[in-house]
Amino acid sequence: MEVTSAQFRASARRALGDERLQTALASIQKGFPGKRATALEALPEFAATSDHVTAVRDHVNAHLDVYLERFEAQVQAAGGQVHWAADADAAGRTIVDICRRAGARSVGKGKSMASEEVGLNEALAAAGLQVTETDLGEYILQLRGDHPSHIIAPAIHLRRDDVDTAFAGHHDAGVRSSSSEPAELQAEARRVLRERFASADVGITGANMLIAESGSSCIVTNEGNADLSQHLPRVHIVIAGIDKVVPTFEDASALLRLLARSATGQEITVYTTFSTGPARPDDSDGPAEYHVVLLDNGRSELLGGSLEAMLRCIRCGACMNHCPVYGAVGGHAYGWVYPGPMGAVLTPQMVGIERSADLPNASTFCGRCAEVCPVQIPLPELMRHWRERAAEQGVESAMVRYGLRTWAALARRPRLYRRCARLAAGCLRLLARGRGRLTRAPLALGWTQSRDLPAPARRGFIERWQAGER
């Protein structure tokens, strides 16, 4: 996927004027946070579980190499294969190779952010494989040549008529639904995708967790598509970040108590499947091959540094569901795979801060993301880290750089600062001509284009403080 994070400002402005998108975003902010709050209220142990899981995640990160080795050994003991991918290209190559060796022509794919991150669909298509996304939202996006705008609700930016149009362009008349009611469209996708599930040679899924004690991958869905993608085809390939490991099923259970509640406000997703190796000799069904591709792609660089807490992330999406900036501009404006506050931390790591310097600034630092994060990632602090890196590398605009430098020079000289402030306040009062507000102000068009600027009071705070008005 092309990185367009550098155009954040322009994309955000477009998004703000897009009425359809604004309706969709309003529904996210109305829906998810309320459902999450209700679910948390019904589980008094949520906070204690959050503490526990946060500690487990930190423990694993501090011993990550050993946990990965244990996981690998257990996958192999169960008859599966582990492949390591240092970067996106390696992941794509590895998966294409597995498909080729299996003589595969068609691939059924569950939703996986790691696969989006490495551009897997493009790599598979280039190798001549026919790939079908099977998550309903991802399937719609694939037909449209579109990308996810939310990590758990990928097609949140679309409306029913967008879906209807996409289906009309790709489905035979025989399977078309009679209306554009969501239920009808969903049934239509079900009819089309059933045959794809059954005929896919390879199934690819992501993983919500990898369990070290047994070498299992765990994947959750509400639709059941990841299950059909991993129980039916002859080959099952899992692609997962190296940060997905948990030690035991007991740890996985604790994490699962946080995941759906934080994401959709469900107590648990409909399907939670733990897969361990390929089918046993007498099993009634299951794949003959089981592969896990462990993806680094910049994750290991987060270890041991000030961004390490980001590796706790369980990809629930609570941070974006509660973010006023995400809620205003949506996921596409962020310009890459991961949107919202977690994306503002991960994207600079994975694509470079010079290509994404606006993202850590796309925050009011209100702190809601950190409050709702089930693994207590201090997201504003991590965004501040990237702001500092951007400043050091001088990747922000010259205007911002010189503006800040001037302001800093003034702020270090309180007397001068106050004199300038008084002068500026006086000028603004003159411009307001006694109306108490300004409809246009020099250097502040960004403000006055959409609202009035209140005229400063005659006497400022410090003056009144010094005069004893307390």
Place this chain on the structure above:
Amino acid sequence: MSDRETVLQRIRQRLKVSERAGAVDERLQQRPLGPVPARACGDAATLRERFVERAEAASAEVRQPPRGEPLPTTLADLVAGADGEIVTDEALRAEWRGGAGRAVCRRARPEDALAVSAALCGVAETGTLVLASGPGRPITAAFLPPVHVAAVDAADIVGGYEAAWERVRAAGAWPRAVTWITGPSRSADIEQTLNLGAHGPLRLIIVLRNGQEAFRE
């Protein structure tokens, strides 16, 4: 250098420590529990009640037949409405002999209309069924047919997920797939409108029985 060595070396350089295998192996052996919620605790009757309540809250239908009633009787309405073979577990097949409906134990197919599985256990805290794949236990049965039935015995209702893992560990060789199922398949991907039956079953029917521990037979 292989990608494996590259990744492991990167991690070790960042962590700046060499030998921490002891702490890892100890944790893997001891498997410490996190906080187990109060809703996962209680006597058998409480857990059974909670299981039914949570399962129904997740849109599953729960049937509680009289002791000893064979599945074809409990499921007569579904069998009458389903054409073709009924995909089922080997352990349940005997119950169908002589009755209506042709029960077979095989991998499910897209055209199958009804499947009946035996659950390993039920979890009260969220009304979740635990299914495991294995010989005579096609896991595809839980996903392809539009109607999925899972039989579970009241004696196999446990409180929380941790207790469910104890059951899986006690059941012998580790199954390729362990699946937790909470209600029928659903999606809200179109305009956040929740609809049942996305790819998996439109209906999930739980048959909660007494003294018929099919999974362990």
